[in-house]
Amino acid sequence: MGKIFFYKADLPAKISFPNVISVDTETMGLDLHRDRLCLVQIGDGQGNAYLVQIVAGKEPKNLKKLLTNPKVLKIFHYARFDLAKMLHDLDIVCAPVYCTKIAHKLVRPSAPMHGLKAICSELLGVELEKEQQLSDWGAEDLTDAQKQYAANDVLYLHALKEKLDALLVREGRKDLAQACFDFLPARAELDLNSFKNPDIFEH
Numbered sequence: 001m002g003k004i005f006f007y008k009a010d011l012p013a014k015i016s017f018p019n020v021i022s023v024d025t026e027t028m029g030l031d032l033h034r035d036r037l038c039l040v041q042i043g044d045g046q047g048n049a050y051l052v053q054i055v056a057g058k059e060p061k062n063l064k065k066l067l068t069n070p071k072v073l074k075i076f077h078y079a080r081f082d083l084a085k086m087l088h089d090l091d092i093v094c095a096p097v098y099c100t101k102i103a104h105k106l107v108r109p110s111a112p113m114h115g116l117k118a119i120c121s122e123l124l125g126v127e128l129e130k131e132q133q134l135s136d137w138g139a140e141d142l143t144d145a146q147k148q149y150a151a152n153d154v155l156y157l158h159a160l161k162e163k164l165d166a167l168l169v170r171e172g173r174k175d176l177a178q179a180c181f182d183f184l185p186a187r188a189e190l191d192l193n194s195f196k197n198p199d200i201f202e203h
Contacts, residue, residue: 002047010060022075022157026137037089038137043154067094075157077116084188107167123163
């Protein structure tokens, strides 16, 4: 059984991570410029989750070093938002990345839903609870329920990647998926620079 580790301001310097980690964020809302980044979650693929509460005025140097390490693949669900938020709030380009939402859309384009809850149920038989999604992530002290919710958002991404990789190979879309993943940091920067609506890729 894995553990949930909680840290204020930054990861400890001596923690070592594998070359594939899962990542998620919690914010005060969905406006990239208005709503601050509150929490960054890291999963090690071994059932452990590391939660880092972002503290104003304190730079999370160890966290930033991990997220920008070119030798560490970062798995996200809906990476587009998380990458843009970390670029805005932490001033980092997080790469290389893998996005389970994009992968699912490529292999199951007709699926009714592509959210994390839906694909965990479909591919892993895991039912995620989402009651804490809109809770106050800016609180100084997070509840145990919030911490468990935050951890759950990274604990299943490694297993999802494994399932989705097999489906991408089956559908002949592995290279296309990789091209999409490689473009995500640029897509995030476009969003931050107000090229989200209208989208420059639209007619």
